[in-house]
Amino acid sequence: MSELFDVVKNRRSIRNYKDEVPAKDKLEKIIEGANWAPSDGNSQPWKFYVAKGEVVDGICDEFYSYAKEHIPNASYIPEEKKQPMLEYAKDFGGAPVHIIVSYETEDDPIADEESLMAASAAVQNLMLTAADEDLGTVWIAGHVAHSDRVKNLLNLSESEEIAGIIPIGIPDMDPPVKERQDPKEKTEWFGF
Numbered sequence: 001m002s003e004l005f006d007v008v009k010n011r012r013s014i015r016n017y018k019d020e021v022p023a024k025d026k027l028e029k030i031i032e033g034a035n036w037a038p039s040d041g042n043s044q045p046w047k048f049y050v051a052k053g054e055v056v057d058g059i060c061d062e063f064y065s066y067a068k069e070h071i072p073n074a075s076y077i078p079e080e081k082k083q084p085m086l087e088y089a090k091d092f093g094g095a096p097v098h099i100i101v102s103y104e105t106e107d108d109p110i111a112d113e114e115s116l117m118a119a120s121a122a123v124q125n126l127m128l129t130a131a132d133e134d135l136g137t138v139w140i141a142g143h144v145a146h147s148d149r150v151k152n153l154l155n156l157s158e159s160e161e162i163a164g165i166i167p168i169g170i171p172d173m174d175p176p177v178k179e180r181q182d183p184k185e186k187t188e189w190f191g192f
Contacts, residue, residue, distance in 0.1 A: 007128055007131050007132050008128065010131065011127060011128060011131040012131075012136070012174075012175045012177075013137070013138040013139070013175070014093070014136025014137060014138055014167075014169075014171045014173060014175070015088050015092070015093040015138055015173065015175075016093040016094065016171070016172040016173040017092075017093050017094045017095045017096065017136060017167070017169035017170060017171065017172050018094075018169060018170040018171070018172045019094060019096065020096065020169070020170050021052060021096045021097060021169075022096075022097060022133075022135055022168065022169060022170065026133045026135065027050055027097065027099070027168075029129065029133060030099070030126055030129045030130050030133060030135070030168070031048050031050070031099070031126070032129075033125050033126060033128070033129030033132075034046070034048065034099075034101070034122040034123070034125045034126035034129065035048075035122065035125075036125060037118060037121035037122035037124070037125045038118065038121055039114075039115075039118035039121070040114040040117070040118060043114070043115070043118065044118070045103045045104045045114075045115035045118050045119060046101055046102065046103050046115075046118065046119045046122045046163070047101075047102045047103070047104075047160065048099060048100070048101060048102075049098075049099070049100040049102065049154050050097065050098075050099050051097065051098045051099075051100065051154075052096055052097050052098075055098070055153050055154070056095075056096070056097070056098050058149070058150070058153045059098060059100075059144065059150055059153065059165060060090065060091045060092060062144055062147050062149050062150055063089055063092070063140070063143075063144040064086075064089045064090050064091075066143045066144065066147075067085070067086060067089035068086060068089070070143075071085050071086055071089070072086075092138070092140065092167040093138075093167065093172075094169070094172070095136075095138075095167030095168060095169045096169050097167070097168050097169060098165055098166060098167050098168065099126060099166045099168055100154060100162060100164070100165050100166070101119050101122055101123050101126065101162070101163045101164050101166065102119070102154075102156060102160045102161060102162050102163065103115040103116055103118065103119035103160070103161055103163050104159055104160060105159050105160070105161055106159070112161075116161070116163060119163035119164075120163055120164070122163070123139060123163055123164040123166065126166060127139065127166065130166075130168055134170075134171075135168055135169065135170060135171070136168065136169060136170065136171035136173075137166050137167065137168050138166070138167055139164045139166060140164065140165040140166070140167065141162075141163075141164055141165070144165060145161075145162040145163075145164065145165055146161075146162070150162070150165075
């Protein structure tokens with residue numbers, strides 16, 4: 001098995017971090033890895049925001065404000081998971097740094113979708129490069145990624161959207177491998 005495939009298979013979503021900011025050179029390498037993502041016509045529509053301190057606190061506050069209203073009433077979340085999820089929602093498990101990946105929109109649904117796809121590929125590269133650097137990440141989207149408050153914290157332009165908010169840090173947990181569905185059940189072959 002190749003080293004890359006090992007990183008792909010062993011990457012985990014981390015929801016508990018040590019209270020230590022990763023070295024800036026590691027963060028720069030992670031951004032470089034993300035920047036090598038594929039994009040339609042090499043458009044590279046993404047932008048990276050690396051934050052700690054007040055910006056991270058503001059993002060966490062926005063996420064927690066939504067979560068404490070949503071999680072207790074979410075019928076699809078088992079009762080025993082609600083309190084741990086609310087605890088995590090306070091500060092994304094203590095991640096000291098967030099890397100936010102945005103992308104440019106153009107009021108063209110196809111071009112906007114291509115930009116989101118490219119930015120998502122950048123997020124995947126970012127998370128794999130972080131795992132290779134022994135740092136943990138988790139991909140956050142949903143309400144907080146569409147929040148005007150978060151967009152204002154980052155001074156996003158009117159044409160920027162958020163593909164993902166990626167808390168990043170030194171893992172303080174070692175989550176078990178979760179079962180994956182058999183890819184054979186999800187694959188159709190033509191002409192083979």
